[in-house]
Amino acid sequence: MITAVTRRRTGSFLPEITTNSNKWRRGSQYRTKQKESLQTRSVSDKSAQNLSQQEIAQFRNSLKHNICVQMLQEGYHRSFSELFLVLQYDQDRRAAAEPGSALSLQTPLEEQRDKLETIRLHLSRAEQAERIGSWSVLCEQRLLLARFFSAPEDLWLSLHFYHGCADREQGGRSRPATEARACMAELYLQQGELQEAMHQAELCVRQAEDGSWLDSSGRPLRLRGRQTLWGIYNQLADAPLDAANYEEALKLLHKAHKIATESEDKQIEGEAAYRLGVAYQHTGDHNTATKFFSTSMQIYGTLQEADGLVKAYKAMAKSMESQGNIDETARCLEKLVDITRSNRLQRNLADACQCLGNIYYTVGQQRRAYECFLQGYEVASDIEDEVLLKEAQALLANARAHSLIRKHSADMETVSPAALQRLLTWKGTRGCQELCPDSTGPAAPAWH
Known part of the structure; x- marks a missing residue:
């Protein structure tokens, strides 16, 4: 009886254990999701902490430092070395400049973000092309980089990257390298460094002679090099002309004229003929001078170039007058x-x-x-x-x-009364007379 009572009490006192596990599963899933959420949050917090450290580094370090570190992290060690040397050269040239000069007042290269980012981008691409032996792409990237620096204060940077494009054992005879030589020839010509300009222009013509290469603007590189060569010889002739060394001047101007006729540029061909005519005019050989002036006039007439025609006709008239x-x-x-x-x-x-x-x-x-x-x-x-x-x-x-x-x-000259009367009459009325010798021309302005 005690046992039965006990059993009854026990059965009513303790809850029955069921085999339904849905409730347990729901609780387990909740705890698992909570755990995963905590883990994700921990990883997110850690990532946020790392990103924050990178952002702090961007503000803490200089622009130069960040650019260099980025290049090293990406594995472009040669590009890093070249950029570092360029920055060092800029620092040295600025330190050597006189206080208050234009160079000393320029913003240092290491503080110009656009320029540094552009250098990093193209040098990295060039180095990547070098690794796979794509020499033309390498030179193209350096050419783009050199052309980016078009401002007068960046001329040194432009020449640096042009030389880095053209003066290469591999790729130095490619189309981009040939265009780089054409660009360097023009820059050296503008600076008055005529011998270096001639060297680059001659190499450009030689490398482009057998090809149909066009420059970035669509001009044939072969003709562009010849046009620059004409300008070089034209300037070289100025000094002997000023010194009346006509033999040397004519020698240079004949070379310039030959190059001009090969350049397929009628404008400079007309100018070359005119310059030769002027040189012969100085020597007193007006017969030869008039032949070149006539050629120049024909070319300028075909081009309908008024300014060229004006100077050619004026020079021709001078030679004609000298011949009587x-x-x-x-x-x-x-x-x-x-x-x-x-x-x-x-x-x-x-x-x-x-x-x-x-x-x-x-x-x-x-x-x-x-x-x-x-x-x-x-x-x-x-x-x-x-x-x-x-x-x-x-x-x-x-x-x-x-x-x-x-x-x-x-x-x-006559002392007759009639002649004297005519002079007196003219004296009294000359202010109202017409001024032409036969009194049929237009009236002149009043003189004071």
Whole structure:
């Protein structure tokens, strides 16, 4: 009986154990998710802590330090070494500059983020191309980098990367390297370093001679190199011309002319012919000079290049006059007046009118000389050029005075009463008279 009671009490006192485990599973899953959430949060906190450290390093370290560390972390050790040397050179050149000079006032390269990032990017790509032996890509990256530094203060950087592109054993004869030589030739020419410019231009022409390579703007590299070579020889001839060493000058100008004809650039071909004509003009060989001037005039006429035609016609007229061929001189100058008038080159028109007036005055055609001088005066007045206006006034006044003297010289040499009366009459009315010798020309402006 006790046992039965005990069993009953025990059965009612303790809960029955069931085989349903859903509730247990739900609790277990909750605890697992909570544990995973805590682990994820721990990893996230750790990542956030690491990112924060990187961000702190970005602010704590200099721009130079961060760029260099990035290159080393990415494995571009050669690029790091070159960048470090470039930065050191910039520091040295700035330290050697005089205080207050333009160089000393420039922002250091190591503080210019865009430039450093660009150097890092292209040097890293070039090094990557070098690892796989892609020499053309390597040179292309260095060419892009050199062209990026186009500002005058960055010329040293541009030349550094151009040389790094062209002066390579592998890839040094590729299209990008040849373009780099063309660019260097032009830069050295601008700086007046003519021998180095010639060296680079000749290498460019030699490397591009057998190919149909185009530069980045679509110009044939072979022709671009020749155009630069023409400019170099043209400048080399300036010094002997100034020193009246015409033999040396003609030698250089003939080379320049030959290169110009091979460049397929009619503009510089016309200029080369004109320059040779001027050189022969200085030597007194006007026959040869006129041949080159004629060639120049034909080329400029085909191109419809007004400025070129103006100087070619003026030079031709000078040689014709030196040969005593006054009629041809006048025809050249009349053509020059027409060209300058039709192209509205007012200053050149005033000058041409004065030159033509002088020719007519020399041969005694006073009326035509006066008309030319008057045209020159009117043009000079319109353009308000004080120096040119004073010159035009002097020429016009001189032409008027001589025309009046010629008109009344006979009466001045005669002592008859009739001649004296004519002189007195002219004296009283000359302010209202027309000024041309035959009294049919236009009235001149009042003189004070």
